[in-house]
Amino acid sequence: MQNFYLSLLFSVFFITFFISIIVHKHRSKFKHPNLPPGSSGLPYIGETLELLVTGCKGHPQKFFLDRKAKYASEVFKTNLFCQPAAVFCGAAGNKFLFSNENKVLKAWYPDFVCKIFPSSVQRSLIEQVDRLRTLLPEFLRPDALKRYVGIFDTVAGRHFASEWENKDVVVVFPLTKSFTFGLACSLFLSIEDPDHIAKLASPFNLVVSGIFSIPIDLPGTPLNRAIKASNFIRTELFAIIKRRKKDLAEGKASPKQDILSHMLLACDEKGSFMNELNIADTILALLASAHESTSAACAFIVKYLAELPHIYEGVYKEQMEISETKAPGDELLNWNDIQKMGYSRNVIREVLRLCPTFPNVREAIHEFYFNGFLIPKGWKVYWNANSTHRNPEYFPEPERFDPSRFEGTGPAPYTFVPFGGGPMMCPGQGFARLEMLVFMHNLVKRFKFDKFVAEEKIMFSPMPIPEKGVPIRLFPHRP
Ligand code: HEM
Numbered sequence: 001m002q003n004f005y006l007s008l009l010f011s012v013f014f015i016t017f018f019i020s021i022i023v024h025k026h027r028s029k030f031k032h033p034n035l036p037p038g039s040s041g042l043p044y045i046g047e048t049l050e051l052l053v054t055g056c057k058g059h060p061q062k063f064f065l066d067r068k069a070k071y072a073s074e075v076f077k078t079n080l081f082c083q084p085a086a087v088f089c090g091a092a093g094n095k096f097l098f099s100n101e102n103k104v105l106k107a108w109y110p111d112f113v114c115k116i117f118p119s120s121v122q123r124s125l126i127e128q129v130d131r132l133r134t135l136l137p138e139f140l141r142p143d144a145l146k147r148y149v150g151i152f153d154t155v156a157g158r159h160f161a162s163e164w165e166n167k168d169v170v171v172v173f174p175l176t177k178s179f180t181f182g183l184a185c186s187l188f189l190s191i192e193d194p195d196h197i198a199k200l201a202s203p204f205n206l207v208v209s210g211i212f213s214i215p216i217d218l219p220g221t222p223l224n225r226a227i228k229a230s231n232f233i234r235t236e237l238f239a240i241i242k243r244r245k246k247d248l249a250e251g252k253a254s255p256k257q258d259i260l261s262h263m264l265l266a267c268d269e270k271g272s273f274m275n276e277l278n279i280a281d282t283i284l285a286l287l288a289s290a291h292e293s294t295s296a297a298c299a300f301i302v303k304y305l306a307e308l309p310h311i312y313e314g315v316y317k318e319q320m321e322i323s324e325t326k327a328p329g330d331e332l333l334n335w336n337d338i339q340k341m342g343y344s345r346n347v348i349r350e351v352l353r354l355c356p357t358f359p360n361v362r363e364a365i366h367e368f369y370f371n372g373f374l375i376p377k378g379w380k381v382y383w384n385a386n387s388t389h390r391n392p393e394y395f396p397e398p399e400r401f402d403p404s405r406f407e408g409t410g411p412a413p414y415t416f417v418p419f420g421g422g423p424m425m426c427p428g429q430g431f432a433r434l435e436m437l438v439f440m441h442n443l444v445k446r447f448k449f450d451k452f453v454a455e456e457k458i459m460f461s462p463m464p465i466p467e468k469g470v471p472i473r474l475f476p477h478r479p
Pocket of ligand 1: 107286290352360418425
């Protein structure tokens, strides 16, 4: 009995000792003088639970907006995902961040992401994304986009014919996912076969869910499923890469055909080519960046058009004027048509204002001051589009959906930032805008629609996504 009490005493002593070390370590990270206002939260996990709870309740932006109001500051401190962090919440913060990339701040990815992309350790993941940024402009600059309009329209036409037509009810988000994934497979990899695309799509969705999950790698967790799914896709991609190498050597594929050919043939400034593992992981990263954000944005376009008949009418009128100039049959959209979609473009901007991506993260390369507050070396720095997008100073009545905000000179600089800014700005923004415009054109020219679920929650993954996927009833236009 005495032994039992002794070991209990020791256990209590060791647990208390262990907890006090964690608490001390946690507090010491927040001991610098002049830190921004804010809370370090619980030891180790900080305020992560509060963030996740507001996300689960459907108001992910609330975590940031509440603290911004509470501390009456454009920068506050917190601790998220076990990392001390500063959150920038205004146009000045955006300007500072976008102007100081790679000088004061650098890209940062959670370590567990490297498990999904095994070619990378932390540093090489950043290099990989940099490489992607140098390769992409060739495919995403305006003259390349001009060539894509007809392809986008063809893929959209096929998608609507097979997935939407002859249905009374559809759930939009899975469909927009299948549309954007099909388009990406066609343009980046020249894969057109619907069965092949479907074979890649479901494991790919697991990868995306794993990237944006709680980082626990145990059987059955999203991260664990993502690692397995990424291994499956990588094996598929290796086969595609091998076939393409052969086709290029035999002149059956063109060097400019798609991003895969380009990656196989482009060497860096040292003259070295990317190896197959790097190419496979880079394509996986590209598909992940391109897919979730655009498919969610397309689903939100449908949600707002269904909720706001006057906005729908404006888009419908504009798109039908374009459609009526087309020869009966299959004449496709062209670049000039896209230039005429001014109202629809502003509707997309308004959707991206209200549903921007989750805050992006950087790491402080060395300590620096912002607004008189010290941000220590190694701290994570979040920028947060919602903090300016929903600020009534920049956007009066911020909760009101109003595309006319973007008419004339539009919002003040650094206030509307759905694609970021500076050197890290999204390289796919032109591609995404084109994709959404073509999607809208094909949608409204076929259907009017209304929503099934009046108040659908917005979850975050970390892109805001509609909880029930936006179920709608379709009313085809009479010919
Ligand atoms: C509505 C659609 C989209 C939105 C809202 C969006 C937004 C963003 C944002 C906010 C960033 C991060 C900027 C930063 O870290 O400061 C980003 C990065 C990126 N985006 Fe997009 N994006 C979209 C579509 C696309 C598409 C279609 C592509 C490809 C064709 C693409 C490719 C990328 C890449 C490669 C990165 C860099 C990833 C990284 O640095 O980790 N995006 N995007």
